[in-house]
Amino acid sequence: MKKTFKVLMVLIFAAFCILPAAAQTAEYYYMRGLIYSQKGDTDLAIADFSRAINLNPYDPYYWLDRGNAYMDKDDPTRSIEDFNRALALDSQMEEAYYSRGTAYSAQGNYDKALDDYNKAISLNPSEATYWSERGSIYFEKGDIDKSIADFTKALTLDPNLDSALISRGEAYLEKGDVTNAINDLTKAIDLDQTQESSWIARGEAYTTLNQYDKALADINKAISINPSNPASYNSRSNIYLAMGNYEQAIKDLDKAIELDPNGTYDW
Numbered sequence: 001m002k003k004t005f006k007v008l009m010v011l012i013f014a015a016f017c018i019l020p021a022a023a024q025t026a027e028y029y030y031m032r033g034l035i036y037s038q039k040g041d042t043d044l045a046i047a048d049f050s051r052a053i054n055l056n057p058y059d060p061y062y063w064l065d066r067g068n069a070y071m072d073k074d075d076p077t078r079s080i081e082d083f084n085r086a087l088a089l090d091s092q093m094e095e096a097y098y099s100r101g102t103a104y105s106a107q108g109n110y111d112k113a114l115d116d117y118n119k120a121i122s123l124n125p126s127e128a129t130y131w132s133e134r135g136s137i138y139f140e141k142g143d144i145d146k147s148i149a150d151f152t153k154a155l156t157l158d159p160n161l162d163s164a165l166i167s168r169g170e171a172y173l174e175k176g177d178v179t180n181a182i183n184d185l186t187k188a189i190d191l192d193q194t195q196e197s198s199w200i201a202r203g204e205a206y207t208t209l210n211q212y213d214k215a216l217a218d219i220n221k222a223i224s225i226n227p228s229n230p231a232s233y234n235s236r237s238n239i240y241l242a243m244g245n246y247e248q249a250i251k252d253l254d255k256a257i258e259l260d261p262n263g264t265y266d267w
Contacts (some may be wrong), residue, residue, distance in 0.1 A: 026055035030062055037069055045069045060086040064096050067103070076103035094123040094161060105137060113137050128158035139171055144255050147171045160190045166198045170239055181205045196222040201236055207239050213237050230256040 033048030049066035056062065067082030083100035086093055101116030117134035124130065135150030151168035154161055169184030185202035188195065203218030219236040222229070237252035 016061070020056045026052040026059070026062070033069075034065065037065065037072070038135070042072045044070050046073075050161070052212075057266070058089060060093055060096065063076060063089070064099060065077040067096075068099055071103060071106070074106070075149060079103040092123060094120045094127070094130075097123070098127075098133070101133065101137075105133075105140070110137050114141075126157060128154040128161050128164065131157065132161060132164040135164070135171075136167055139167065139174070141156050144171050144175050149176070152217070160191055162198070165191070166195065166201060169198070169205075170201050171202060173208070177210055178205050196229060196232065197224040199235045200223070200229075200232055203237055203239070207235075207242060210244050212239055212244070217264040228259060230260040 001040065006155060012238065013195045029048045029050040033052065035050060036042075036045035043231040046069045049062055052059070053066065063082045063100040063219040067079040067086065070076075070079040070082065080100055080103045083096050083103065083147040086096040087100070090096070097116045097120040101113040101120065104110070104113035104116060114134065114137050117130055117137060120130045121134065121138045122126070125221055131150045132154035135147040135154065138144075138147035138150060145206045148168055148171045151164045151171065154164040155168070160166070165188035169181045169188065172178070172181035172184060182202060182205050185198050185205065189202065192198075199218045201224035203215045206212070206215035206218060216236065216239055219232055219239065222232045223236070226232070233256040237256070240246070240249035
Protein backbone atom coordinates (compact mmCIF):
# COMPACT_ATOMS: atom_id res chain seq x y z
CA MET A 1 0.00 0.00 0.00
CA LYS A 2 2.84 2.39 0.91
CA LYS A 3 4.60 1.50 -2.34
CA THR A 4 1.45 2.18 -4.37
CA PHE A 5 1.01 5.52 -2.63
CA LYS A 6 4.63 6.39 -3.32
CA VAL A 7 4.26 5.53 -7.02
CA LEU A 8 1.09 7.61 -7.19
CA MET A 9 2.86 10.62 -5.65
CA VAL A 10 5.71 10.24 -8.15
CA LEU A 11 3.21 10.20 -11.02
CA ILE A 12 1.42 13.28 -9.68
CA PHE A 13 4.73 15.12 -9.29
CA ALA A 14 5.72 14.13 -12.84
CA ALA A 15 2.41 15.40 -14.17
CA PHE A 16 2.92 18.77 -12.53
CA CYS A 17 6.39 18.93 -14.08
CA ILE A 18 5.10 17.99 -17.53
CA LEU A 19 2.06 20.26 -17.60
CA PRO A 20 3.94 23.56 -17.31
CA ALA A 21 6.36 22.37 -19.99
CA ALA A 22 3.47 21.43 -22.28
CA ALA A 23 1.81 24.77 -21.62
CA GLN A 24 5.03 26.58 -22.46
CA THR A 25 5.45 24.62 -25.67
CA ALA A 26 1.83 25.43 -26.53
CA GLU A 27 2.65 29.11 -26.08
CA TYR A 28 5.59 28.77 -28.50
CA TYR A 29 3.30 27.27 -31.13
CA TYR A 30 0.68 29.94 -30.46
CA MET A 31 3.15 32.81 -30.83
CA ARG A 32 4.55 31.31 -34.02
CA GLY A 33 0.99 30.92 -35.30
CA LEU A 34 0.38 34.62 -34.69
CA ILE A 35 3.46 35.46 -36.73
CA TYR A 36 2.37 33.19 -39.57
CA SER A 37 -1.04 34.84 -39.43
CA GLN A 38 0.51 38.30 -39.68
CA LYS A 39 2.53 37.12 -42.68
CA GLY A 40 -0.59 35.78 -44.37
CA ASP A 41 0.53 32.14 -44.08
CA THR A 42 -2.89 31.07 -42.89
CA ASP A 43 -2.49 27.31 -43.25
CA LEU A 44 0.72 27.35 -41.22
CA ALA A 45 -0.98 29.57 -38.62
CA ILE A 46 -3.89 27.14 -38.28
CA ALA A 47 -1.47 24.21 -37.93
CA ASP A 48 0.37 25.94 -35.09
CA PHE A 49 -2.80 27.06 -33.33
CA SER A 50 -4.03 23.47 -33.55
CA ARG A 51 -0.79 22.21 -31.99
CA ALA A 52 -1.17 24.75 -29.20
CA ILE A 53 -4.76 23.63 -28.60
CA ASN A 54 -3.74 19.96 -28.49
CA LEU A 55 -1.17 20.76 -25.81
CA ASN A 56 -3.36 23.17 -23.85
CA PRO A 57 -7.06 23.27 -24.78
CA TYR A 58 -7.87 25.60 -21.88
CA ASP A 59 -6.59 28.89 -23.27
CA PRO A 60 -9.48 30.72 -25.00
CA TYR A 61 -7.10 32.81 -27.10
CA TYR A 62 -5.84 29.71 -28.90
CA TRP A 63 -9.39 28.95 -30.03
CA LEU A 64 -10.09 32.62 -30.80
CA ASP A 65 -7.11 33.06 -33.07
CA ARG A 66 -7.60 29.76 -34.86
CA GLY A 67 -11.17 30.87 -35.46
CA ASN A 68 -9.91 34.15 -36.88
CA ALA A 69 -7.52 32.22 -39.12
CA TYR A 70 -10.41 30.12 -40.42
CA MET A 71 -12.20 33.39 -41.23
CA ASP A 72 -9.16 34.39 -43.28
CA LYS A 73 -9.82 31.23 -45.28
CA ASP A 74 -13.51 32.17 -45.69
CA ASP A 75 -14.64 29.31 -43.47
CA PRO A 76 -17.13 30.94 -41.06
CA THR A 77 -18.61 27.59 -40.00
CA ARG A 78 -15.36 26.31 -38.50
CA SER A 79 -14.66 29.79 -37.16
CA ILE A 80 -17.91 29.80 -35.22
CA GLU A 81 -17.09 26.39 -33.74
CA ASP A 82 -13.81 27.77 -32.42
CA PHE A 83 -15.37 31.01 -31.15
CA ASN A 84 -17.95 28.92 -29.29
CA ARG A 85 -15.14 27.00 -27.61
CA ALA A 86 -13.41 30.25 -26.65
CA LEU A 87 -16.62 31.59 -25.11
CA ALA A 88 -17.21 28.33 -23.25
CA LEU A 89 -13.88 28.97 -21.55
CA ASP A 90 -14.46 32.71 -21.03
CA SER A 91 -18.02 33.98 -21.35
CA GLN A 92 -16.85 37.60 -20.97
CA MET A 93 -14.42 37.51 -23.88
CA GLU A 94 -15.47 40.54 -25.90
CA GLU A 95 -13.15 39.71 -28.82
CA ALA A 96 -14.82 36.32 -29.28
CA TYR A 97 -18.30 37.88 -29.46
CA TYR A 98 -17.01 40.39 -31.99
CA SER A 99 -15.30 37.74 -34.11
CA ARG A 100 -18.29 35.41 -33.97
CA GLY A 101 -20.51 38.30 -35.00
CA THR A 102 -18.28 38.80 -38.03
CA ALA A 103 -18.57 35.10 -38.88
CA TYR A 104 -22.36 35.16 -38.55
CA SER A 105 -22.41 38.24 -40.77
CA ALA A 106 -20.38 36.39 -43.41
CA GLN A 107 -23.05 33.68 -43.35
CA GLY A 108 -25.79 36.29 -43.79
CA ASN A 109 -27.12 35.53 -40.29
CA TYR A 110 -27.55 39.18 -39.35
CA ASP A 111 -29.74 38.63 -36.29
CA LYS A 112 -27.14 36.46 -34.59
CA ALA A 113 -24.41 38.86 -35.68
CA LEU A 114 -26.35 41.73 -34.13
CA ASP A 115 -26.71 39.82 -30.84
CA ASP A 116 -22.96 39.23 -30.69
CA TYR A 117 -22.06 42.82 -31.52
CA ASN A 118 -24.50 44.01 -28.86
CA LYS A 119 -22.74 41.78 -26.34
CA ALA A 120 -19.29 42.99 -27.40
CA ILE A 121 -20.43 46.61 -27.05
CA SER A 122 -21.92 45.93 -23.61
CA LEU A 123 -18.57 44.49 -22.49
CA ASN A 124 -16.48 47.29 -24.01
CA PRO A 125 -18.46 50.32 -25.23
CA SER A 126 -15.28 52.28 -25.94
CA GLU A 127 -14.16 50.07 -28.83
CA ALA A 128 -14.99 51.98 -32.04
CA THR A 129 -14.77 48.90 -34.29
CA TYR A 130 -17.64 47.20 -32.47
CA TRP A 131 -19.96 50.14 -33.16
CA SER A 132 -18.85 50.32 -36.78
CA GLU A 133 -19.48 46.63 -37.40
CA ARG A 134 -22.88 46.81 -35.75
CA GLY A 135 -23.63 49.76 -38.02
CA SER A 136 -22.82 47.55 -41.00
CA ILE A 137 -25.34 44.98 -39.77
CA TYR A 138 -28.04 47.63 -39.47
CA PHE A 139 -27.16 48.73 -43.01
CA GLU A 140 -27.56 45.16 -44.30
CA LYS A 141 -30.91 44.92 -42.50
CA GLY A 142 -32.07 48.14 -44.19
CA ASP A 143 -32.10 50.33 -41.07
CA ILE A 144 -30.04 53.16 -42.50
CA ASP A 145 -30.67 55.65 -39.70
CA LYS A 146 -29.44 53.21 -37.04
CA SER A 147 -26.43 52.37 -39.16
CA ILE A 148 -25.49 56.04 -39.50
CA ALA A 149 -25.93 56.50 -35.73
CA ASP A 150 -23.52 53.61 -35.04
CA PHE A 151 -20.96 54.82 -37.58
CA THR A 152 -21.16 58.27 -36.01
CA LYS A 153 -20.59 56.77 -32.55
CA ALA A 154 -17.59 54.86 -33.88
CA LEU A 155 -16.13 58.04 -35.36
CA THR A 156 -16.70 59.87 -32.08
CA LEU A 157 -14.51 57.24 -30.44
CA ASP A 158 -11.99 57.11 -33.29
CA PRO A 159 -12.20 59.97 -35.82
CA ASN A 160 -9.61 58.28 -38.03
CA LEU A 161 -11.44 54.97 -38.42
CA ASP A 162 -11.54 55.01 -42.20
CA SER A 163 -13.80 51.94 -42.46
CA ALA A 164 -16.48 53.81 -40.49
CA LEU A 165 -16.09 56.87 -42.72
CA ILE A 166 -16.49 54.74 -45.84
CA SER A 167 -19.48 52.88 -44.40
CA ARG A 168 -21.19 56.07 -43.21
CA GLY A 169 -20.54 57.64 -46.61
CA GLU A 170 -22.20 54.66 -48.30
CA ALA A 171 -25.11 54.89 -45.85
CA TYR A 172 -25.55 58.59 -46.59
CA LEU A 173 -25.48 57.77 -50.30
CA GLU A 174 -28.14 55.09 -49.80
CA LYS A 175 -30.25 57.68 -47.99
CA GLY A 176 -29.81 60.21 -50.79
CA ASP A 177 -27.65 62.57 -48.75
CA VAL A 178 -24.99 62.92 -51.43
CA THR A 179 -23.23 65.93 -49.90
CA ASN A 180 -22.52 64.19 -46.61
CA ALA A 181 -21.61 61.03 -48.51
CA ILE A 182 -18.94 62.84 -50.54
CA ASN A 183 -17.63 64.60 -47.43
CA ASP A 184 -17.15 61.29 -45.57
CA LEU A 185 -15.65 59.49 -48.54
CA THR A 186 -13.24 62.34 -49.23
CA LYS A 187 -12.07 62.22 -45.60
CA ALA A 188 -11.60 58.46 -45.94
CA ILE A 189 -9.54 58.95 -49.09
CA ASP A 190 -7.42 61.58 -47.35
CA LEU A 191 -6.71 59.05 -44.58
CA ASP A 192 -5.92 56.14 -46.89
CA GLN A 193 -5.74 56.46 -50.66
CA THR A 194 -5.29 52.70 -51.15
CA GLN A 195 -8.88 51.78 -50.16
CA GLU A 196 -10.58 51.07 -53.47
CA SER A 197 -14.04 50.98 -51.86
CA SER A 198 -13.86 54.66 -50.96
CA TRP A 199 -13.01 55.64 -54.54
CA ILE A 200 -15.82 53.45 -55.92
CA ALA A 201 -18.40 54.87 -53.51
CA ARG A 202 -17.37 58.47 -54.16
CA GLY A 203 -17.44 57.81 -57.89
CA GLU A 204 -21.01 56.55 -57.54
CA ALA A 205 -21.88 59.66 -55.51
CA TYR A 206 -20.53 61.93 -58.25
CA THR A 207 -22.53 59.91 -60.79
CA THR A 208 -25.77 60.77 -58.99
CA LEU A 209 -24.82 64.45 -59.36
CA ASN A 210 -24.13 63.92 -63.09
CA GLN A 211 -20.49 64.90 -62.47
CA TYR A 212 -19.24 62.22 -64.81
CA ASP A 213 -15.66 63.41 -65.21
CA LYS A 214 -15.11 63.27 -61.44
CA ALA A 215 -16.92 59.94 -61.27
CA LEU A 216 -14.74 58.41 -63.99
CA ALA A 217 -11.58 59.70 -62.34
CA ASP A 218 -12.54 58.02 -59.06
CA ILE A 219 -13.49 54.69 -60.61
CA ASN A 220 -10.35 54.68 -62.75
CA LYS A 221 -8.36 55.20 -59.55
CA ALA A 222 -10.14 52.24 -57.95
CA ILE A 223 -9.30 50.08 -60.96
CA SER A 224 -5.64 51.13 -60.78
CA ILE A 225 -5.59 49.97 -57.14
CA ASN A 226 -7.29 46.66 -57.88
CA PRO A 227 -7.92 45.77 -61.52
CA SER A 228 -9.56 42.49 -60.51
CA ASN A 229 -12.61 43.93 -58.75
CA PRO A 230 -15.73 43.49 -60.93
CA ALA A 231 -17.58 46.12 -58.87
CA SER A 232 -15.35 48.85 -60.30
CA TYR A 233 -16.15 47.87 -63.89
CA ASN A 234 -19.83 47.63 -63.09
CA SER A 235 -19.78 51.13 -61.62
CA ARG A 236 -17.87 52.52 -64.57
CA SER A 237 -20.30 50.90 -67.00
CA ASN A 238 -23.11 52.79 -65.24
CA ILE A 239 -21.25 56.05 -65.76
CA TYR A 240 -20.71 55.34 -69.45
CA LEU A 241 -24.36 54.33 -69.78
CA ALA A 242 -25.46 57.63 -68.23
CA MET A 243 -23.15 59.44 -70.68
CA GLY A 244 -24.67 57.54 -73.61
CA ASN A 245 -21.39 55.74 -74.35
CA TYR A 246 -22.95 52.32 -74.85
CA GLU A 247 -19.89 50.69 -76.40
CA GLN A 248 -17.70 51.42 -73.37
CA ALA A 249 -20.53 50.45 -71.01
CA ILE A 250 -20.75 47.03 -72.69
CA LYS A 251 -16.95 46.57 -72.57
CA ASP A 252 -16.93 47.22 -68.83
CA LEU A 253 -19.80 44.83 -68.25
CA ASP A 254 -17.96 42.23 -70.33
CA LYS A 255 -14.99 42.68 -68.01
CA ALA A 256 -17.15 42.40 -64.89
CA ILE A 257 -18.63 39.15 -66.21
CA GLU A 258 -15.15 37.84 -67.06
CA LEU A 259 -13.97 38.52 -63.52
CA ASP A 260 -17.12 37.24 -61.82
CA PRO A 261 -18.88 34.78 -64.17
CA ASN A 262 -20.80 33.06 -61.37
CA GLY A 263 -21.76 36.13 -59.36
CA THR A 264 -19.78 35.00 -56.32
CA TYR A 265 -17.68 38.12 -55.75
CA ASP A 266 -18.49 39.93 -52.49
CA TRP A 267 -19.28 43.45 -53.71
